[in-house]
Amino acid sequence: MRVDPAGFDLAVRDGETVFEAALRVQARWPTICFGQARCTACAVRVLDGHENLGPILDEERNILRQLTNRRRGWSMRDTRLACRLTVTGDITVEKRAARPPSAESAEISDSEEQVR
Numbered sequence: 309m310r311v312d313p314a315g316f317d318l319a320v321r322d323g324e325t326v327f328e329a330a331l332r333v334q335a336r337w338p339t340i341c342f343g344q345a346r347c348t349a350c351a352v353r354v355l356d357g358h359e360n361l362g363p364i365l366d367e368e369r370n371i372l373r374q375l376t377n378r379r380r381g382w383s384m385r386d387t388r389l390a391c392r393l394t395v396t397g398d399i400t401v402e403k404r405a406a407r408p409p410s411a412e413s414a415e416i417s418d419s420e421e422q423v424r
């Protein structure tokens with residue numbers, strides 16, 4: 309998947325949420341509740357690939373209703389919580405404060421991988 313406006317690619321594994329994928333690769337992704345579907349800081353706007361979005365469960369739907377009511381221009385169709393969002397194919401999202409893994413952390417990940 310692609311994350312704009314930073315413009316980086318994030319590989320999301322089967323069954324993994326977007327937020328979990330971001331943590332795995334050490335990308336910077338806003339959160340307060342660390343994946344508990346409470347803070348909404350992880351929310352994304354889906355720009356493309358709606359057909360590849362995983363299902364919305366009641367817990368997420370209820371929070372999205374509150375969020376989209378508060379934020380002008382955010383719709384239920386385009387808004388998802390990264391900590392509950394799974395994907396079945398390619399998508400593009402907007403997440404303004406998200407940043408790709410730094411080269412430094414990528415090097416750390418690589419060296420950790422070699423140690424295992």
Ligand code: FES
Binds near residue numbers: 339392
């Ligand atoms: S990380 Fe808090 S709602 Fe997703």
